[in-house]
Amino acid sequence: MTPMVKAEAVHKRFGRLEVLKGITLEVEPGQVMCILGPSGSGKTTFIRCINHLEKIDAGRLWVDGELVGYRQVGDKLYELPDREVARKRTEIGMVFQRFNLFGHMTALENVIEAPIRVKKVPKDEAVRAAKELLDRVGLSDKYDAYPSQLSGGQQQRVAIARALAMQPKLMLFDEPTSALDPELVGEVLDVMRGLAESGMTMVVVTHEIGFAREVGDVAVFMDGGVVVERGDPREVLVNPREERTRAFLSKVL
Amino acid sequence: MATNTNFEWSVIGHYLTAAPILRGLVVTLELTALSMAIGIVLGVLLAVMRLSPNPLVSGLSWIYIWFFRGTPVFVQILFWNFIAALYPTIAFGLPFGGPQAAHLNLTQLITPFVAGVLALGLNEGAYMSEIVRAGILSVDEGQTEAAQSLGMTRLLTMRRIVLPQAMRVIIPPTGNETISMLKTSSLVSAIAVTELLYAAQQIYARTYQTIPLLIVASIWYLAVTTVLSIGQYYVERHFARGARASSASVLQRWWRAISDLRPLVR
Numbered sequence: 001m002t003p004m005v006k007a008e009a010v011h012k013r014f015g016r017l018e019v020l021k022g023i024t025l026e027v028e029p030g031q032v033m034c035i036l037g038p039s040g041s042g043k044t045t046f047i048r049c050i051n052h053l054e055k056i057d058a059g060r061l062w063v064d065g066e067l068v069g070y071r072q073v074g075d076k077l078y079e080l081p082d083r084e085v086a087r088k089r090t091e092i093g094m095v096f097q098r099f100n101l102f103g104h105m106t107a108l109e110n111v112i113e114a115p116i117r118v119k120k121v122p123k124d125e126a127v128r129a130a131k132e133l134l135d136r137v138g139l140s141d142k143y144d145a146y147p148s149q150l151s152g153g154q155q156q157r158v159a160i161a162r163a164l165a166m167q168p169k170l171m172l173f174d175e176p177t178s179a180l181d182p183e184l185v186g187e188v189l190d191v192m193r194g195l196a197e198s199g200m201t202m203v204v205v206t207h208e209i210g211f212a213r214e215v216g217d218v219a220v221f222m223d224g225g226v227v228v229e230r231g232d233p234r235e236v237l238v239n240p241r242e243e244r245t246r247a248f249l250s251k252v253l
Numbered sequence: 254m255a256t257n258t259n260f261e262w263s264v265i266g267h268y269l270t271a272a273p274i275l276r277g278l279v280v281t282l283e284l285t286a287l288s289m290a291i292g293i294v295l296g297v298l299l300a301v302m303r304l305s306p307n308p309l310v311s312g313l314s315w316i317y318i319w320f321f322r323g324t325p326v327f328v329q330i331l332f333w334n335f336i337a338a339l340y341p342t343i344a345f346g347l348p349f350g351g352p353q354a355a356h357l358n359l360t361q362l363i364t365p366f367v368a369g370v371l372a373l374g375l376n377e378g379a380y381m382s383e384i385v386r387a388g389i390l391s392v393d394e395g396q397t398e399a400a401q402s403l404g405m406t407r408l409l410t411m412r413r414i415v416l417p418q419a420m421r422v423i424i425p426p427t428g429n430e431t432i433s434m435l436k437t438s439s440l441v442s443a444i445a446v447t448e449l450l451y452a453a454q455q456i457y458a459r460t461y462q463t464i465p466l467l468i469v470a471s472i473w474y475l476a477v478t479t480v481l482s483i484g485q486y487y488v489e490r491h492f493a494r495g496a497r498a499s500s501a502s503v504l505q506r507w508w509r510a511i512s513d514l515r516p517l518v519r
Contacts (some may be wrong), residue, residue, distance in 0.1 A: 053398055053401065082406050083406055086404045086405060086406045089401065089403070089404045090404030092402070094399075096399060100393070100395035100396060100399035102396060102418075103495050104417050104418050104495045106495075118404045146495035147495065148495060162403070166404060
């Protein structure tokens with residue numbers, strides 16, 4: 001079976017700072033991978049490389065068997081034109097730490113925008129699908145609310161519905177609950193749990209150890225731009241083998 | 254002060270709605286509208302080009318802005334007026350004696366009015382591009398990233414997500430530019446376009462009623478500026494969609510304040 005995500009020695013640097021020093025990992029279809037690690041460990045940069053929001057400096061990254069953002073000729077990589085990258089991104093949903101809902105659009109308009117403009121779905125069909133998705137994330141009474149009228153948790157749930165509206169094969173979550181008030185974290189995690197149970201392939205950068213342990217199929221601990229440890233979350237997050245993992249967990253738990 | 258007889262209020266009253274003045278006013282409005290239309294379209298184009306990752310594209314935009322912002326608009330007006338002296342005709346076709354597809358006679362094509370619109374519009378494009386660029390930069394980068402992660406291309410993202418939100422920042426200075434353009438358009442009186450100021454000048458050159466006619470022109474400039482300011486309020490309100498703060502016009506807020514006072518007066 002083709003892995004949904006395959007990373008091979010992925011390197012990324014910002015100027016002289018090397019943020020990713022060779023990340024190699026695979027995510028199988030239907031798997032939920034949780035990436036944990038201290039800030040500055042490169043986990044957010046890595047997840048952004050998966051949909052080419054960041055360019056990589058060396059290595060290879062495939063999503064569902066296709067290189068992301070590049071075309072290979074011989075052993076050289078050439079960056080794809082904007083239109084090609086955009087087409088590939090329609091298969092990869094992303095949820096951001098700070099929601100990034102379109103501020104001039106209502107919740108419903110946020111969700112139907114890309115299906116109508118990118119996938120050319122007829123409007124009434126897009127609206128019906130969007131309402132179903134908003135119902136599914138528990139926002140059936142907020143179709144016409146603007147993002148500024150919604151709580152953080154509600155905004156993040158709209159953002160999840162917006163990503164799902166493109167019917168992606170893979171969902172990326174970049175610290176989806178880090179910007180939320182503590183009492184709003186649960187509602188977002190519940191939606192993500194439901195999504196995992198429906199069989200969606202997910203890569204989740206998170207600090208929620210409990211979520212990673214319960215929902216994750218694989219846990220990856222990153223530090224200093226490398227994967228320190230990976231394995232069953234109930235092992236990695238309960239009895240870590242590596243000293244660095246243990247030190248991190250003792251701080252966050 | 255206002256009772257100084259040199260103002261000749263009766264003369265002002267007479268010429269305020271005189272046919273030549275009204276015709277001049279219409280030309281001034283046409284000049285302003287056309288130049289601003291060119292300026293805004295060009296400004297958006299130049300701003301998007303300036304922010305392009307392609308160095309050739311952004312460089313072209315930079316050179317355009319450098320040139321048109323760096324030379325006086327008055328010189329540009331004169332230049333366009335005399336361009337026919339430089340190139341009397343322009344031919345479009347294949348080079349080196351190939352067949353000609355079109356043949357333009359610039360002497361006939363570039364009337365003083367066209368020269369004025371070109372000069373004001375091309376110059377305005379340079380200023381508008383900086384206003385539009387500021388607006389685009391004011392939109393959080395997360396908006397672009399979210400749009401791109403949904404598979405929207407760079408152009409679609411600009412048109413549907415970034416520019417509509419940039420409008421809130423773009424409109425107030427654009428209102429400024431429009432009002433400024435209304436007044437700057439009086440410069441084309443120098444190339445004998447009969448706009449508002451030139452119409453007034455033609456009359457006082459004959460009657461020597463200089464001050465009253467300048468006041469006539471000023472009254473019209475003020476009147477149009479007032480109308481433009483009101484229009485700006487409605488455009489701003491349209492683009493405030495989804496914004497937290499409600500926007501009431503100054504007049505509406507005065508009216509509310511007066512309404513609140515009324516019980517006290519009674």
